[in-house]
Amino acid sequence: MAKKLWGGRFSKKTDPLVEEFTKSIQYDHKLAKYDLLGSIFHVRVLEKAGYLNKGEADKLEQGLGDILRILKNKSFQVGASDEDIHTYIQNLLQKKVGDLALKLHTARSRNDQVVFSTKLYCKNAIRDTKGCIGELISVLLGLISRNAGIIIPGFTHMQHAQPVYLKDYLFVYAQMLSRDTERLENIGQRLKITMGAGALAGTPIEAGKYAIEAGKLLKGEFKFIGERFDIEATVNSLDLVSDRDFVIEIVGALSLVATHLSRLAEDLIIWSTKEFDFVEVDEAFCTGSSLMPQKKNSDVLELIRGYSGRLYGNLVSVLTMMKGLPLTYNRDMQLDKEPLFNSFEIVSSELKVLTGLIATLKFNAAKIEEQLKDESLYATDLVYYLVDKKIPFKNAHTIIGKLVKYSIDNDISIKDMPESLFRKFSDKLIKKEIVKLLDPLVSVKSKKSIKR
Numbered sequence: 189m190a191k192k193l194w195g196g197r198f199s200k201k202t203d204p205l206v207e208e209f210t211k212s213i214q215y216d217h218k219l220a221k222y223d224l225l226g227s228i229f230h231v232r233v234l235e236k237a238g239y240l241n242k243g244e245a246d247k248l249e250q251g252l253g254d255i256l257r258i259l260k261n262k263s264f265q266v267g268a269s270d271e272d273i274h275t276y277i278q279n280l281l282q283k284k285v286g287d288l289a290l291k292l293h294t295a296r297s298r299n300d301q302v303v304f305s306t307k308l309y310c311k312n313a314i315r316d317t318k319g320c321i322g323e324l325i326s327v328l329l330g331l332i333s334r335n336a337g338i339i340i341p342g343f344t345h346m347q348h349a350q351p352v353y354l355k356d357y358l359f360v361y362a363q364m365l366s367r368d369t370e371r372l373e374n375i376g377q378r379l380k381i382t383m384g385a386g387a388l389a390g391t392p393i394e395a396g397k398y399a400i401e402a403g404k405l406l407k408g409e410f411k412f413i414g415e416r417f418d419i420e421a422t423v424n425s426l427d428l429v430s431d432r433d434f435v436i437e438i439v440g441a442l443s444l445v446a447t448h449l450s451r452l453a454e455d456l457i458i459w460s461t462k463e464f465d466f467v468e469v470d471e472a473f474c475t476g477s478s479l480m481p482q483k484k485n486s487d488v489l490e491l492i493r494g495y496s497g498r499l500y501g502n503l504v505s506v507l508t509m510m511k512g513l514p515l516t517y518n519r520d521m522q523l524d525k526e527p528l529f530n531s532f533e534i535v536s537s538e539l540k541v542l543t544g545l546i547a548t549l550k551f552n553a554a555k556i557e558e559q560l561k562d563e564s565l566y567a568t569d570l571v572y573y574l575v576d577k578k579i580p581f582k583n584a585h586t587i588i589g590k591l592v593k594y595s596i597d598n599d600i601s602i603k604d605m606p607e608s609l610f611r612k613f614s615d616k617l618i619k620k621e622i623v624k625l626l627d628p629l630v631s632v633k634s635k636k637s638i639k640r
């Protein structure tokens with residue numbers, strides 16, 4: 189193993205199995221640029237506090253900047269033998285600037301470093317995810333406007349219920365996704381970037397020296413942080429190193445995004461079956477079968493449905509990991525990163541592929557229209573018709589229930605029933621008025637409670 193950030197107290201070599209078991213660099217290397225940025229701020233704090241002179245601070249900042257450039261040019265190699273990304277950067281810095289690097293860890297601990305970099309990672313990833321959600325919403329709105337006139341059977345319990353506009357149905361998903369955006373935005377805004385916890389008890393540096401208008405300090409390649417943010421001293425160092433609420437909240441919010449995408453995927457899977465045939469998923473977004481030559485499968489949608497399980501697993505994993513931890517930092521908390529990164533990565537790939545799939549969907553208006561011939565879809569409208577004729581709702585409901593049952597039992601459609609037959613159910617039922625109500629457009633237009 190490469191040089192550790194600890195070891196003075198130990199006389200024995202660490203067992204290689206322990207090194208392998210405890211290291212996190214295989215995933216926390218994703219925090220590299222955020223950790224570097226944190227180190228640059230820390231250098232300036234150390235300078236303000238008198239632990240570094242200007243020349244030393246500049247040299248360290250230069251070294252950290254060089255490391256970021258190496259990382260950006262993709263020649264960044266994670267040393268598999270380093271314990272974690274914080275150790276890796278420290279060791280690399282020492283190679284670049286010599287023993288001056290040994291001063292960098294003054295008044296700080298990986299316990300606060302890891303929170304700092306994870307929070308910045310989250311701020312950035314939230315911004316990117318919001319961007320992907322925005323793109324999906326805009327293709328959904330395009331799909332809605334291209335199919336604005338289509339009416340579909342609405343379902344409850346997966347049974348025909350009442351006709352509804354396809355645009356309203358699809359807009360549900362746009363609304364779910366905008367609530368997701370707000371939720372993520374809200375969490376992002378509450379993510380306070382604080383420093384000065386040390387390992388847990390605070391540091392000898394005065395709180396005021398930690399106040400940094402980070403936005404102003406960001407130069408060149410360090411401008412990768414999208415949002416302006418300020419750094420403050422912590423008001424409770426014990427909380428700073430113990431808190432993983434933000435990870436849980438974010439993985440929770442991402443789980444909800446995954447739920448919404450899964451429901452949309454499920455609707456499209458059902459609608460694209462031969463039995464429904466409401467919609468055609470473009471070939472570019474389908475896959476075939478190795479055995480059955482005719483198959484055009486919705487594997488993309490099925491994976492979106494399936495991945496929601498991963499997201500929930502990630503949420504349960506971080507919740508369970510935290511629930512029994514005494515204050516303050518415990519190594520268990522290292523295990524928050526894989527579920528966090530994985531949740532962001534899955535959701536963003538789902539959003540991207542779904543954006544392409546939605547943009548190319550084609551609705552089959554003729555097939556949908558066939559389904560609208562089912563007269564049971566208009567039964568509720570017939571009840572309202574009788575209510576308008578002063579029949580109490582409960583009685584009207586029973587009358588129309590009997591009419592529908594008669595139609596099913598005798599295999600005769602309502603519109604083909606003779607005028608005289610209607611009298612058997614109610615003398616208020618006038619055939620030519622009723623037939624006009626068996627119409628999808630009349631049905632949707634009669635719903636006045638929806639603000640349009």
Ligand code: ARG
Pocket residue numbers: 212216272298299302519521522523
């Ligand atoms: N890799 C660790 C993590 O992700 C960093 C903190 C290690 N701190 C310690 N005291 N061992 O949580």
